[in-house]
Amino acid sequence: MTDNALAKAPAVREVLRQGSVDALAGFGEDEITTLCALLRRLNENLDRMVAE
Template structure:
């Protein structure tokens, strides 16, 4: 294969990366007025139903490194979005849950992000949008499996 013939955008990874970065930039703009940011969205989502999880669990579920999750949680705590309580089964661990202030912001945050997604999918039929979601879910399942397999090597 001639390296001069390389078309970077003939493969999905760069296109998905570009889309993800654009979604993140637009999401940041939409969430800023609510006092939120895109890095907080997975935490807000996971804790939205009153559940309390450890930092370790949040990091694993969001596929974020522990130091990055710790930083996100420190900022969220400083902004009054989360609270920490001692874990009943491990006094060294704390459980993270959302505050009333965070819960009050969720409907507007979801509306802002949903509106952005709808605009991004303008021109897609309902069937095309459903196909895109199904393909991305399957792609992420494959990637998750690959990460696990390669970690075992």
């Protein structure tokens, strides 16, 4: 990464972290775990579709 990008990385990480917090507001830990597992499976299916 460029020096400019490295300098901006902490701010970008914070924006992404806050977005995740906001998007998952009201979800329990079990629900977040389930959601992540489902999204991983969905992504694997999409990867397979692209590879075909």
